[in-house]
Amino acid sequence: xxxxxxxxxxxxxxxxxxRYTPQRRDLLHLLAQAASPVSIPQILAxxxxxxxxxxxxNLAALEQAGVVRRVPxxxxxGRYELAEELIGHHHHLVxxxxxxxxxxxxxxxLEQTLDRTLDRIAKRAGFARVxxxxxxxxxxxxxxxxx
Amino acid sequence: xxxxxxxxxxxxxxxxxxRYTPQRRDLLHLLAQAASPVSIPQILAxxxxxxxxxxxxNLAALEQAGVVRRVPxxxxxGRYELAEELIGHHHHLVxxxxxxxxxxxxxxxLEQTLDRTLDRIAKRAGFARVxxxxxxxxxxxxxxxxx
DNA sequence: CCGGTTATGGGAATCATTCTTATCACCGGG
DNA sequence: CCCGGTGATAAGAATGATTCCCATAACCGG
Numbered sequence: 001x002x003x004x005x006x007x008x009x010x011x012x013x014x015x016x017x018x019r020y021t022p023q024r025r026d027l028l029h030l031l032a033q034a035a036s037p038v039s040i041p042q043i044l045a046x047x048x049x050x051x052x053x054x055x056x057x058n059l060a061a062l063e064q065a066g067v068v069r070r071v072p073x074x075x076x077x078g079r080y081e082l083a084e085e086l087i088g089h090h091h092h093l094v095x096x097x098x099x100x101x102x103x104x105x106x107x108x109x110l111e112q113t114l115d116r117t118l119d120r121i122a123k124r125a126g127f128a129r130v131x132x133x134x135x136x137x138x139x140x141x142x143x144x145x146x147x
Numbered sequence: 148x149x150x151x152x153x154x155x156x157x158x159x160x161x162x163x164x165x166r167y168t169p170q171r172r173d174l175l176h177l178l179a180q181a182a183s184p185v186s187i188p189q190i191l192a193x194x195x196x197x198x199x200x201x202x203x204x205n206l207a208a209l210e211q212a213g214v215v216r217r218v219p220x221x222x223x224x225g226r227y228e229l230a231e232e233l234i235g236h237h238h239h240l241v242x243x244x245x246x247x248x249x250x251x252x253x254x255x256x257l258e259q260t261l262d263r264t265l266d267r268i269a270k271r272a273g274f275a276r277v278x279x280x281x282x283x284x285x286x287x288x289x290x291x292x293x294x
Numbered sequence: 295c296c297g298g299t300t301a302t303g304g305g306a307a308t309c310a311t312t313c314t315t316a317t318c319a320c321c322g323g324g
Numbered sequence: 325c326c327c328g329g330t331g332a333t334a335a336g337a338a339t340g341a342t343t344c345c346c347a348t349a350a351c352c353g354g
Contacts, residue, residue: 019351021301040341051303056342058301072219076311077341093272102272110264117257118283125240125249130285136265138277166320168332187310198334203311205332223342224310300351307344318333324326 005032005086009067016065023050024058028067028082037071037079037092037101075099091133095140097147104136152179152233156214163212170197171205175214175229183248184218184226184239222246238280242287244294251283 009028010020030046031038043055059080062068067086071079073094079101084090089111093102114132122130139147156175157167177193178185190202206227209215214233218226220241226248231237236258240249261279269277286294 017300019300021350023302053304053343054302057344060343061301070221072221074217074219093269093274095274104268104272106264106268110260113257113260114281117253121251121253122240122283122285125251126288126291127240127242127283127285128288128291130283133282133284134261135280136269136274136277137280138269138274141273141275144273144275164331166331168319170333200312200335201333207312208332296354298352300349302349303347305345308342310341311339313338314336316334318331320331321329323328 008086009062009065012065012067013061016061018061018065021058023054024062026050027055027058027062031068031080031082032087034081035087036103037073037081039075039079040077043080071101073099073101091135093136093138093140095143096137097139097143100140106134155233156209156212159212159214160208163208165208165212168205170201171209173197174202174205174209178215178227178229179234181228182234183250184220184228186220186222186226187224190227218248220246220248238282240283240285240287242290243284244286244290247287253281 005028006020006025009024013020013024027043027050030043040055044050044052059068059070063070063080067083068080069083071081071092073079074096081087081103088105090103090105093104094100114134118132119130122128152175153167153172156171160167160171174190174197177190187202191197191199206215206217210217210227214230215227216230218228218239220226221243228234228250234250235252237250237252240251241247261281265279266277269275
């Protein structure tokens with residue numbers, strides 16, 4: 001899958017008139033290994049070869065190329081994950097205390113029910129090209145233990 | 148309902164050691180009439196009696212008192228809505244182009260299925276006190292027409 | 295190998311949000 | 325009825341994440 005990932009990403013970037021540089025590869029692999037949205041501070045702390053301005057610029061480039069997605073959070077800084085096209089449709093378990101996120105999947109059956117129902121609702125409201133975003137908010141084990 | 152709202156909010160603020168001032172009442176009513184999360188710029192544009200720093204401070208106060216909720220968005224500024232306790236559980240229809248939001252409700256049956264399934268998932272992951280957030284992302288009628 | 299184009303890194307600029315501080319409004323006690 | 329204390333307001337300064345700028349470096353096609 002890793003090889004595939006590199007090839008796919010390179011192609012996407014090329015299409016967008018951009019290069020697949022070592023730094024961008026590092027970013028991609030960092031996100032790929034995380035299996036959950038990673039915050040900018042985490043990225044900067046981890047691979048300390050990565051310069052702040054370059055990280056922001058490259059994440060923006062990758063986002064434009066459609067291989068990375070910015071995830072909105074309640075916290076003050078952004079988190080990024082690989083696009084669903086690359087890692088598949090999923091949802092997030094979010095700790096409302098410490099902010100950590102974890103990827104989760106829900107039964108295919110529930111996804112189908114959701115899509116059917118939500119499509120109907122969206123259509124009625126005049127919305128097109130609808131997808132859904134479902135998050136679970138709660139207290140992670142660590143934070144619950146401290147409370 | 149409006150009278151009820153004022154009374155409830157006043158009580159909540161009092162409990163938090165804060166007052167229910169005219170400015171806070173205005174904010175509340177603005178949010179109550181919107182029936183969808185309102186952005187700071189919208190608030191400032193609308194009631195131009197409201198000073199920026201006061202709006203931020205008061206929204207924070209109201210949030211702490213649990214009568215208002217900050218909604219995370221993809222955009223650069225925050226949106227606020229009344230707490231679900233006051234207006235009921237609901238979800239959002241979000242235009243991924245222009246960012247406007249609209250409240251929607253889904254069938255009670257789906258809500259139940261969701262809660263049951265998600266509770267199980269959360270428990271398995273060691274999360275406590277879980278609730279869900281479900282958004283619909285698409286193109287609103289206006290933006291779809293322009294595309 | 296050259297020329298043009300894209301990427302990098304460092305720091306400056308931006309912009310939403312938060313903080314500071316000096317008044318101002320309210321409310322209860324004397 | 326007035327005073328004192330506490331909380332609210334307003335205006336601007338400060339903060340901090342993100343974006344922009346620019347000079348230099350890496351890449352790619354010819």
